[in-house]
Amino acid sequence: MLPRVSRGLIDGDAHGGIDRLVDLLCDDGCAVVEGVLPSESLVRLNAEIDRWLASHPEHRVGPQYPTILDSFQGLQTLRIQGLIQKTPSVAEFILHPVLLGLAERFLHPICAEIALSAAEVIELWPGQPAQFPHRDTDLWNFLPPTRHAVAVNAMVALSPFTRTNGATRVAPRSYLLPPGTAPAPDQFEPALMAEGDALILRGDLFHGGGPNEAGSVRRRALSLSYQVGWLRTFENGILTVPPSQARRLPPRLQDLLGYAAHDAGSSGGGVLGLWDGRDPHGVLALFDSAADG
Numbered sequence: 001m002l003p004r005v006s007r008g009l010i011d012g013d014a015h016g017g018i019d020r021l022v023d024l025l026c027d028d029g030c031a032v033v034e035g036v037l038p039s040e041s042l043v044r045l046n047a048e049i050d051r052w053l054a055s056h057p058e059h060r061v062g063p064q065y066p067t068i069l070d071s072f073q074g075l076q077t078l079r080i081q082g083l084i085q086k087t088p089s090v091a092e093f094i095l096h097p098v099l100l101g102l103a104e105r106f107l108h109p110i111c112a113e114i115a116l117s118a119a120e121v122i123e124l125w126p127g128q129p130a131q132f133p134h135r136d137t138d139l140w141n142f143l144p145p146t147r148h149a150v151a152v153n154a155m156v157a158l159s160p161f162t163r164t165n166g167a168t169r170v171a172p173r174s175y176l177l178p179p180g181t182a183p184a185p186d187q188f189e190p191a192l193m194a195e196g197d198a199l200i201l202r203g204d205l206f207h208g209g210g211p212n213e214a215g216s217v218r219r220r221a222l223s224l225s226y227q228v229g230w231l232r233t234f235e236n237g238i239l240t241v242p243p244s245q246a247r248r249l250p251p252r253l254q255d256l257l258g259y260a261a262h263d264a265g266s267s268g269g270g271v272l273g274l275w276d277g278r279d280p281h282g283v284l285a286l287f288d289s290a291a292d293g
């Protein structure tokens with residue numbers, strides 16, 4: 001059974017709630033946070049996703065990417081990326097105090113600023129076989145293994161996650177395995193969740209989508225990946241939301257997309273992500289004045 005924490009417990013423990021989640025990431029490597037999102041937010045986001053899909057019938061399951069990504073993501077899987085432009089209420093999820101707070105607290109020991117690596121809808125359609133178990137940190141395979149994961153993921157259930165419809169499977173404590181080894185199949189457990197629960201997992205923990213054998217039921221998730229700000233992100237944040245549109249977003253979301261420099265000066269490091277030698281937020285002000293003038 002995966003560790004489970006209720007949102008009420010986190011809220012009721014103002015100083016220790018998020019620390020407790022960090023402890024779980026440092027121990028089991030994952031946890032289910034129950035009831036993290038209220039049902040109004042879920043209804044709103046699901047409606048925006050449904051509306052976007054209805055107006056983009058070409059966006060279907062089946063081959064979409066070069067073979068390597070298709071075989072990883074699965075052909076009976078539908079993914080939507082670039083969500084900030086398509087489903088605006090996703091911002092509330094990305095900036096959620098528990099999910100973002102956890103990512104900041106977990107990653108800040110090894111970075112000065114975190115970044116949003118990806119925000120995607122992942123629907124597993126009936127017939128989708130199990131995804132092969134992987135660690136998200138394999139994205140950065142040229143980085144020597146680190147003791148502290150460079151990324152953390154929150155898989156928010158936008159539909160129930162059941163044993164048969166493809167609930168994500170995770171292998172607790174598998175971040176401890178040496179490179180080149182993988183957990184045995186019986187070490188994986190499904191993250192059973194109600195809508196609005198979130199599975200949090202460190203990026204070096206083995207996991208994968210389960211098989212969807214549920215007849216006609218789709219499993220829908222919002223996968224939010226946060227990472228250290230000094231590595232390249234999975235989605236290119238500043239192309240996904242270019243300055244002309246990013247200027248209207250909440251400042252913290254701008255930061256997460258890459259409009260913040262990574263300034264490690266206080267820990268003896270340097271500055272990354274400058275724009276013409278300056279803080280990249282400056283580019284947004286340029287667009288502001290162009291729009292006003």
Ligand SMILES: O=C(O)CCC(=O)C(=O)O
Nearest residue numbers: 122167168207208209210
């Ligand atoms: O859909 C899921 O449950 C997991 C997806 C995943 O882990 C991934 O694509 O990296």
